[in-house]
Amino acid sequence: MKLSKKLLAVAVLAATASGAAEARIQAIGDATADGSEFLFNLVDYTAKTSFTLDLGITVEQFLANPSQSLSFSLSDNNFQSFAAAYTAGNDVTWGVSGGHGILADLTDLPKFGFYTTSVVPSPVVIDSNAGDIGNTMSKWNVMVGSVQTQDANSNNLSTFRTVGQQGYTAVYGNDFQTALPFASQGQLGTALAFVHEKVNADDFDTGELETFPGTWNFSFSGNVGSLTYTAAPAAVPLPAAVWMFGAGLMGVLRATRRKSLAV
Secondary structure, three states: EEEHHHHHHHHHHHHHOOOOOOOOOOOOOOOOOOOEEEEEEEEEEEOOOOOOOOEEEEHHHOOOOOOEEEEEEOOOOHHHHHHHOOOOOOOOEEEEEEEEOOOOHHHHOOOEEEEEOOOOOOOOOOEEEHHHHHHHHHHHHHHHHOOOOOOOOOOOOEEEEEEOOOOOOOHHHOOOOOOOOOOOOOOOOEEEEEEEEEEEEOOOOEEEEEEEEEEEEEEEEEOOOEEEEEOOOOOOOEEEEEEEHHHHHHHHHHHHHHHHOOO
């Protein structure tokens, strides 16, 4: 089943927004079947510096196992430059985001949309339709386009920028210049939820929110940073023997109570 021209236009908008498809970060605007790679964005608003890292994981690779644990150690020269400018107490926020820009038929529905960290586990207000989601993804593409280099996609490189330089990501704020109706970036020491703005299967347009089971965490000490994604542990079912023991114990207690009343 093919979708409407309106929705196809959204996909085309996302596909044309980034401009430099040959650059190192696989972007939403490249409209690839596996979606964009995820990007880590770190901003020090006090020192007026920013750091980005291409995590090298695409939307489809993440969706193959949303409960997987991910870990990244940050210690390259660009991160060391960011850490050197940081002073305890600075206003620093961070987040992870990416997206899938193809919405051509029903098989695209589970993947299409914007993926991002969120300060609030389940934001009350989200992008209301496919057009709004496409607008947020376009802002993301422009941001990514500003930090691109003419390098191979396989090289997961980083950037360090200061205010006034192209690629200084503080200008996008914590909500992609208000395109996203909730804060996607959080303060140091804050565990961030991971969500997916998608569209429903009834009209292929109305915005919905999917929340993943894991949380992102970021911390750094000295010149080394640590970024992790950890899923909440699944509930462990009690063995059948425990339930049988509990039922037997209740039976004994009832019998004892009856004897006590009879006396």
